Structures are given as structure tokens and as C-alpha cells.
Amino acid sequence: MLTYRDPVRHDGERRSRTAxxxxxxxxxxxxxxxxxxxxxxxxxxxxxxxxxxICLLVVAVTVGLLTAVVLVGVVLLLVTAxxxxxxxxxxxxxxxxVDLDGIPHPHRPPVGLGPRAWLRTRLTExxxxxxxxxxxxxxxxxxxxxxxxxxxAFVVPALCVSAPVDDxxxxxxxxxxxxxxxxxxxxxxxxxxxxxxLCRIVLAPRGVEIDPHLKEISESRARLxxxxxxxxxxxxxxxxxxxxxxxxxxxxxxxxxxxxLPEPSTLHxxxxxxxxxxGLALADLRHLVRGLNPQVLTDNGLVAALEDEASRFxxxxxxxxxxxxxxxQPVEAAAYYAVTEALANVAKHSRATQVELVGRHHADxxxxxxxxxxxxxxxxxxxxxxxxxxxxxxxxxxxxxVSSPPGGPTLVLMEIPCPxx
Amino acid sequence: MPLRVTLAEDSxxxxxxxxxxxxxxxxxxxxxxxxxxxxxxxxQARRPDLIITDVRMPPGNANDGLRAAVxxxxxxxxxxxxxxxxxxxxxxxxxxxxxxDGVGVGYLLKDRVGAVAEFNAAVEQVAAxxxxxxxxxxxxxxxxRSDPRRRLTARELEVLALMAQGRSNDMIGRQLYVTDxxxxxxxxxxxxxxxxxxxxxxxxxxxxxxxxxxx
Numbered sequence: 001m002l003t004y005r006d007p008v009r010h011d012g013e014r015r016s017r018t019a020x021x022x023x024x025x026x027x028x029x030x031x032x033x034x035x036x037x038x039x040x041x042x043x044x045x046x047x048x049x050x051x052x053x054i055c056l057l058v059v060a061v062t063v064g065l066l067t068a069v070v071l072v073g074v075v076l077l078l079v080t081a082x083x084x085x086x087x088x089x090x091x092x093x094x095x096x097x098v099d100l101d102g103i104p105h106p107h108r109p110p111v112g113l114g115p116r117a118w119l120r121t122r123l124t125e126x127x128x129x130x131x132x133x134x135x136x137x138x139x140x141x142x143x144x145x146x147x148x149x150x151x152x153a154f155v156v157p158a159l160c161v162s163a164p165v166d167d168x169x170x171x172x173x174x175x176x177x178x179x180x181x182x183x184x185x186x187x188x189x190x191x192x193x194x195x196x197x198l199c200r201i202v203l204a205p206r207g208v209e210i211d212p213h214l215k216e217i218s219e220s221r222a223r224l225x226x227x228x229x230x231x232x233x234x235x236x237x238x239x240x241x242x243x244x245x246x247x248x249x250x251x252x253x254x255x256x257x258x259x260x261l262p263e264p265s266t267l268h269x270x271x272x273x274x275x276x277x278x279g280l281a282l283a284d285l286r287h288l289v290r291g292l293n294p295q296v297l298t299d300n301g302l303v304a305a306l307e308d309e310a311s312r313f314x315x316x317x318x319x320x321x322x323x324x325x326x327x328x329q330p331v332e333a334a335a336y337y338a339v340t341e342a343l344a345n346v347a348k349h350s351r352a353t354q355v356e357l358v359g360r361h362h363a364d365x366x367x368x369x370x371x372x373x374x375x376x377x378x379x380x381x382x383x384x385x386x387x388x389x390x391x392x393x394x395x396x397x398x399x400x401x402v403s404s405p406p407g408g409p410t411l412v413l414m415e416i417p418c419p420x421x
Numbered sequence: 422m423p424l425r426v427t428l429a430e431d432s433x434x435x436x437x438x439x440x441x442x443x444x445x446x447x448x449x450x451x452x453x454x455x456x457x458x459x460x461x462x463x464x465q466a467r468r469p470d471l472i473i474t475d476v477r478m479p480p481g482n483a484n485d486g487l488r489a490a491v492x493x494x495x496x497x498x499x500x501x502x503x504x505x506x507x508x509x510x511x512x513x514x515x516x517x518x519x520x521x522d523g524v525g526v527g528y529l530l531k532d533r534v535g536a537v538a539e540f541n542a543a544v545e546q547v548a549a550x551x552x553x554x555x556x557x558x559x560x561x562x563x564x565x566r567s568d569p570r571r572r573l574t575a576r577e578l579e580v581l582a583l584m585a586q587g588r589s590n591d592m593i594g595r596q597l598y599v600t601d602x603x604x605x606x607x608x609x610x611x612x613x614x615x616x617x618x619x620x621x622x623x624x625x626x627x628x629x630x631x632x633x634x635x636x
Contacts, residue, residue, distance in 0.1 A: 240477070244507050244531075245432035251535030252438040256445060259537055275535055282532050286508050295477065296510045299484040304512035311511070311561035 019098040020193035023186070035098075036185035039192035042097040043146045046195065049090060050143020056083065057139060082122065084132035091134065091199055098189075098196045106130075106205035127205065134202045142195055149191045153184035222395045229333065236293035244285055251278045294336065301325075302332045306357065309340055315352055315372075317343070321359040327366065331418045334396050335359075335368055341389045342370040342412045350374025350410060364419040369411060376408035389414075424548050427467075428453045429460040429474040429486055430505070435531075439473065442534065446541045457485035464493050464500070471548040475531075476506040476513060487513055494520045501525035503547045505534070509555045511562055515635060518552070523628055527553035527587075546587040552627045556582035562634035573614060580607040585627055 016022035022035045064076035106127035110118040160177025254275045297305035310317035352374030359368045390400040398416035430436040452463035456479040478486040490502045527547035543553045559582045583593045594604045
């Protein structure tokens with residue numbers, strides 16, 4: 001077994017982790033490695049496992065259906081459903097033949113003790129049903145293709161070569177047979193690689209299955225973000241209801257005093273200055289409030305809010321937003337803050353003279369791209385801005401991609417899953 | 422001419438402030454209310470000459486005031502409405518301008534209240550059926566246009582912003598300390614840069630410019 005786990009030491013391909021990699025990296029040297037033999041073993045065992053599973057399935061389903069009236073049949077059908085478990089275990093083990101990385105066990109530990117708890121856990125987790133699906137795919141398709149590929153690699157050449165030697169028309173067949181045999185390592189490995197990739201896709205544990213805490217962490221992050229949003233909204237409301245109204249009112253009072261002041265008065269100038277200060281304070285406050293909780297986003301949606309943002313931006317922004325209707329509130333907020341953050345980065349670092357903002361909502365993905373003609377070199381790991389942006393999107397399972405070669409241009413692409421309602 | 426005004430503003434302090442400013446110019450506040458529903462009731466009970474309303478008000482604390490005003494104009498066409506807001510945005514302006522072709526519509530930042538005489542002028546113009554739009558909105562709308570051939574000079578933008586506030590050529594000239602002829606020249610340039618037909622009617626020319634900017 002040791003040789004299976006660590007063949008790289010012998011064939012010199014230290015870095016190939018899968019049969020496919022080995023085939024692609026050293027198409028000739030690969031012939032001398034263990035990989036073609038491993039592929040052969042993988043497919044032959046696949047054929048055997050497939051045949052065995054078909055027999056078991058046929059027996060179990062037939063007997064199960066025939067005896068369904070009594071309880072035995074139900075039990076047998078249940079067993080059929082659970083046959084995916086040992087089958088997948090075997091597949092994961094076999095997969096190591098052509099994929100050294102293997103696939104971790106996707107199942108949860110049973111909740112509680114005893115066979116009943118085990119059964120409940122297994123029947124309710126998606127991994128079980130993915131494994132059952134793989135078993136069905138295997139017996140209906142994969143093991144038949146195994147047979148076809150093995151047949152093409154060995155049976156057909158054997159038939160060709162075994163043609164009668166005294167027949168003068170037979171030698172081209174013998175040559176063809178020889179050539180097919182030479183090609184066998186490639187066809188075997190190619191199919192083995194494809195089959196392994198398919199198994200990996202179906203069997204690989206999903207995010208939550210690898211670590212149940214992942215979901216918890218993302219949920220607690222979402223809660224934290226919610227708490228922040230609520231707090232921001234509260235501060236914004238307090239400023240709006242309090243300080244802003246007082247200042248407007250103060251400005252009005254100053255205006256009335258100036259109006260009623262007798263014409264030649266030394267007070268005109270200081271009063272005008274005071275009123276101007278109030279105006280500046282109001283403008284500052286308005287700027288602050290907009291950053292906290294943009295009312296236009298809540299009232300008129302993402303497109304209006306982004307248009308508003310673009311119209312205030314120091315660099316010309318061309319907008320191409322094809323988004324219809326309103327999106328769920330968390331998506332709109334995340335998208336809005338993500339774009340404003342990306343724009344802020346443009347203003348701070350890029351020295352761009354033109355920015356392009358493109359928004360699309362295709363199928364179940366909202367994508368927003370901010371492209372500028374600046375100097376490039378934006379660093380995702382360095383600045384807190386882009387990292388915060390990625391965090392914000394991650395809470396909604398969205399993602400951020402940045403392309404910013406030195407010298408520009410910079411493209412920030414933000415994607416948030418958002419199904420049509 | 423004194424106007425009968427219905428005022429809706431949820432901040433008691435500012436409501437009192439507005440009452441005293443309007444009173445100072447001889448207008449009659451028939452109702453001063455603090456939420457959108459009372460505004461609707463008050464206007465239907467006693468048809469005023471003009472509504473002045475805040476955008477953000479109870480009961481929803483969203484754009485309830487604006488929506489109430491737009492709805493009232495559907496039932497009472499040509500009812501002049503002046504909307505005040507803590508901040509202005511073109512998307513709110515659009516909702517107002519779309520109601521009844523923007524006849525007798527005003528949309529101003531609350532900050533403008535401090536310049537009491539100008540504020541009162543805006544109130545009276547809206548009541549007379551003019552369109553008055555905050556320069557901030559005009560600035561936002563202009564920013565969307567980056568076509569260099571149509572880029573206005575700083576002075577032309579100033580003139581345009583004052584035009585949008587419903588000022589006459591005479592008032593614009595006085596405010597910018599330039600002659601009437603200079604104002605006429607700037608307006609001519611604006612209209613030719615934006616490829617709009619020149620019109621002398623102050624209200625129609627504001628609408629023409631706004632319609633162009635919103636295109």
C-alpha cells in the first residue's frame with residue numbers, strides 16, 4: 001500500500017499530485033511512471049465495483065419491491081438508499097490511486113447515540129444523497145465507460161494482433177492493433193483523470209461540511225454587521241432629528257435678524273459671517289450623514305444611490321447600470337458600500353481621470369465592476385479599504401476580485417449572489 | 422400678496438422657525454402639521470395656495486412627505502408644492518418634476534431657509550406656478566454630462582443654477598453683479614451648447630433645461 005501512497009519518489013515526478021497532472025507535464029516520461037498502471041488499476045477496480053454494485057442493487061430493489069407489502073421490503077429499500085455510503089467510501093479510497101490528495105469524509109458525527117440517531121443523521125444530510133447520486137451515475141454510466149475504455153485499450157488490439165498471420169490482408173490490422181496498444185496508457189489515464197474529477201466534484205465536502213463552525217462564523221459576522229448597520233442608522237436619525245434641524249432653524253433666525261436690522265449697522269457683516277458658518281456646519285453634517293446611512297438608497301434604490309454617488313465624485317464617472325427593480329435590502333446596502341469604497345480607493349490612490357461603473361444582474365448574481373484609467377498597483381492584502389470591502393461581501397457569500405497591474409488600469413469586480421424574486 | 426400655506430415639518434423647532442419667517446413676509450399659515458397623514462387631511466380640508474413639506478416625515482420616516490405631496494397633486498392638479506429636504510437628490514427631483522409637468526413645483530435644501538428673502542421669493546414663485554430647483558440638483562445633473570462640447574463654463578453654470586431657482590434675468594444680473602446684456606449672452610451660450618430652443622418665458626426655459634439634463 002505504501003507504494004500507492006507515495007509513488008512520486010520512484011518516478012521522479014515529484015510535484016504531480018494527480019494522474020492528469022502527470023500526463024500533462026511529462027507526456028513521454030509519464031509512460032515510465034506508475035501513473036498508467038495506477039489508472040489501469042483504478043479503471044479495472046471501477047469496473048469490478050460497478051458490476052458488483054449493479055448485482056447488489058438489482059437484487060435489493062427487486063426483493064424490496066416484491067416484499068414492499070411487508071415491512072421487510074421497506075427495510076431493503078432503505079438499505080438500497082444507504083448503499084451509497086459504503087460505495088462512496090470505496091470510491092474515496094480508490095480515488096487515491098489517481099489523485100493523491102484524496103477527499104475528506106463529508107459526514108457529520110451522528111447526533112445522539114444508537115443506530116436510530118445514526119440513521120436520522122445520515123438520511124437528513126445532503127452528503128448521503130450526493131453519494132447515492134454518485135452510485136446511480138456509476139452503475140448507469142461510469143462503469144460502462146470504464147468497460148469501453150478498457151476494451152478499446154486491450155481487447156481491440158488483442159483481436160487485431162490475433163488475426164491469422166498467413167493472411168496477407170491481416171498485417172495492417174496488426175499494425176493498428178500495435179498502435180492502439182501503445183496509445184492505451186494515454187486513453188486509460190485520460191479517462192481515469194476525468195472520472196476522478198467527476199467523483200471529486202460530487203463527493204467533495206461542501207463548506208459547511210468541512211467545518212460546521214464556518215457557517216456559525218459567517219452568521220455571527222452577519223449579526224455583527226447588522227448591529228453596525230442598526231447603530232449607524234440610529235446615529236444618522238439622531239443627527240437628522242437633532243443637530244440638523246437646530247442648525248437650519250438657527251440659520252433662519254439669523255436671517256430674520258439680518259432682515260429686521262436697520263440698514264446702517266455694524267452687525268450686518270458679523271451676522272452674515274455667522275450665517276455662513278452655520279451653512280458650512282450644515283454642509284459638513286450632510287456629508288457625514290450621507291456616509292452613515294444614505295436616505296436615497298433606502299427610498300429610491302441602488303441605481304439612484306449610485307447615480308447620486310457618481311454625481312458627487314471628483315472624477316467623471318460613466319454609469320452603465322442595467323438593474324431592474326429593487327433588490328433585497330442587505331444586497332443593496334452591501335453593493336452600495338462596496339462601490340463607494342471602491343470609488344474612494346480610486347480617488348485616494350489611482351490618479352485616474354475617468355471611471356467606469358458597470359452593474360448587471362444576471363440570473364442569480366449581481367455584479368458590479370469599477371474600472372479606472374489610473375496608475376494601478378492596488379493591493380488587496382495591504383489596504384484596509386479593500387479588505388473591509390471583501391469582508392462586507394463575504395457575509396453575503398459574495399466575492400471581490402481585483403486586477404491592478406502596476407501602470408494600470410485597475411478593475412475591481414464585486415459579485416453578490418442575488419436570485420430574482 | 423399673502424398666501425395661505427399648509428406647512429408640514431416634523432421638527433417642532435424648525436416648524437416654528439418656518440412659521441415665523443413666512444409670517445414675517447405676511448403669509449398666513451393655515452395649518453402647521455408634523456406628519457404626512459395630517460398633511461393630506463389638512464390640505465383636503467382647507468385647500469391652501471401652497472404646501473411646504475419636509476421629505477422625511479412620520480409615519481414611515483422615509484420619503485413620506487414627498488409621496489404625500491405627489492399624491493395630493495394627482496387629486497388637486499396645479500396645487501403648488503415646495504419640498505424642503507436635509508439633502509437633495511436628482512431622483513427625488515425627478516418624482517416632483519414628473520408630477521403635472523413640474524408646474525408650481527419647488528425643491529430646495531433646508532439650508533436655503535436661512536437666506537430668508539430669497540427663500541420667500543422662491544415660495545412666492547412656486548405659488549405663482551414657477552419651477553424652482555436647488556442649484557445642488559442642477560450641479561448633480563450637470564456632472565452626469567461629460568461631453569466636452571457641451572461643458573458649460575463656471576459662470577454659465579452659475580447662471581443656469583440661478584435660472585433653475587426661478588430667477589429672472591434681472592435678478593440673475595444683480596446677484597452676479599453683471600449687466601443684463603451679459604446675462605443674456607450667458608443664457609444664449611447655455612442654450613446653444615445644450616442645443617435647446619431659446620425661450621424667453623422664465624418658467625418654460627427652466628423646464629427645458631431640466632428636461633434636457635434628465636435625458
